[in-house]
Amino acid sequence: MVNNLSADVIIIGGSFAGLSAALALARSGRSVAVFDNDDACNKSSEKAYNILTNDGLSPQEIKSKAIKNVMNYKSASFYTKTVSRIAEGDPLSIETVDGATYSSKAALLCTGMADIIPDIPGFADCWGKSIIHCPYCHAYERQARHVSMFGHTEEDIVLAGLLKTWNKDVTLLTNGHPVLAEQHELLQKQQITIKTQSISALCHNDGQLRAVAFDDGTSFEVKDIFVNPAAVQRSSIGESAGCELLENQLIKIDDFHRTTVTGVYAAGDCCTSFRTISIAIASGTKAGIFIHQDLHKMHLKKLLSRK
Numbered sequence: 001m002v003n004n005l006s007a008d009v010i011i012i013g014g015s016f017a018g019l020s021a022a023l024a025l026a027r028s029g030r031s032v033a034v035f036d037n038d039d040a041c042n043k044s045s046e047k048a049y050n051i052l053t054n055d056g057l058s059p060q061e062i063k064s065k066a067i068k069n070v071m072n073y074k075s076a077s078f079y080t081k082t083v084s085r086i087a088e089g090d091p092l093s094i095e096t097v098d099g100a101t102y103s104s105k106a107a108l109l110c111t112g113m114a115d116i117i118p119d120i121p122g123f124a125d126c127w128g129k130s131i132i133h134c135p136y137c138h139a140y141e142r143q144a145r146h147v148s149m150f151g152h153t154e155e156d157i158v159l160a161g162l163l164k165t166w167n168k169d170v171t172l173l174t175n176g177h178p179v180l181a182e183q184h185e186l187l188q189k190q191q192i193t194i195k196t197q198s199i200s201a202l203c204h205n206d207g208q209l210r211a212v213a214f215d216d217g218t219s220f221e222v223k224d225i226f227v228n229p230a231a232v233q234r235s236s237i238g239e240s241a242g243c244e245l246l247e248n249q250l251i252k253i254d255d256f257h258r259t260t261v262t263g264v265y266a267a268g269d270c271c272t273s274f275r276t277i278s279i280a281i282a283s284g285t286k287a288g289i290f291i292h293q294d295l296h297k298m299h300l301k302k303l304l305s306r307k
């Protein structure tokens with residue numbers, strides 16, 4: 001199937017970063033088409049926090065408002081579709097899973113990251129509801145109650161200590177991993193309880209945690225667990241198009257949000273290790289402005305080459 005749509009810029013991923021870039025581009029008079037398959041990383045969260053003017057709204061409410069903002073501009077369009085391929089060229093060719101093809105002068109990847117959820121029964125059901133990735137987004141609402149930190153790495157141990165900012169009672173759940181003597185001492189000095197048993201399941205009601213069940217038959221009552229999981233690219237289209245990834249799995253970009261493939265840019269979580277909504281929004285704004293400027297430079301080059 002061939003579609004005649006051609007836009008100055010096609011944005012793949014219409015969440016916080018993508019819609020923010022679309023706004024900057026539409027306000028610069030660029031035609032911009034956003035493709036999104038509605039699978040943002042925080043979709044399972046009831047509310048999102050630490051966002052000026054939108055603090056405590058649901059991710060879906062914020063997204064709906066953002067789509068409305070962008071669609072106020074005539075040169076912007078939004079499609080609920082999955083992009084399957086970006087093919088290099090001038091113009092670039094963008095394919096969607098239904099076989100349609102679109103062309104654009106530039107493509108912006110705002111496809112986000114997918115968190116790797118531990119394979120423990122109940123973990124995925126509680127993800128985003130009572131298992132939380134970031135204390136700055138969700139710890140304030142959980143103050144004055146017992147919380148746990150899941151993990152065993154040096155970073156996880158530091159995070160367990162950081163949770164004391166909000167909670168008096170903190171337990172580290174290492175899920176079968178030992179804790180070094182020095183780390184043990186540090187945790188004890190912060191009055192953090194340590195449980196090293198392997199976890200067999202998480203008991204919950206509709207994603208709200210009740211208890212952790214251990215392999216040794218014991219259990220532990222808990223309402224909230226913090227975790228800092230590893231993540232991978234949500235979509236492989238950037239890598240398939242030839243965009244280089246960094247060791248931490250993020251798309252490599254320069255200071256102007258250009259990837260290693262000409263005409264392809266990236267913004268938001270897919271290329272930023274600091275994962276919060278306001279930073280994704282800022283990243284999208286920057287990318288939108290830089291793309292507009294690059295397109296203008298390309299126009300100037302063409303003018304100069306004309307005799």
Ligand SMILES: Cc1cc2nc3c(=O)[nH]c(=O)nc-3n(C[C@H](O)[C@H](O)[C@H](O)COP(=O)(O)OP(=O)(O)OC[C@H]3O[C@@H](n4cnc5c(N)ncnc54)[C@H](O)[C@@H]3O)c2cc1C
Binds near residue numbers: 015036111138278
């Ligand atoms: C559980 C959880 C809770 C969070 N809570 C908060 C919070 O309270 N406050 C806060 O500031 N931050 C929070 N965050 C972090 C925040 O959600 C992210 O930083 C932010 O969503 C990143 O925005 P993004 O636009 O880069 O990516 P995402 O929001 O992940 O969006 C990526 C978009 O790309 C689309 N997409 C991917 N591939 C394709 C494709 N091939 N074709 C079409 N569309 C595609 C997806 O459907 C998705 O809509 C939370 C994160 C998680 C995991």
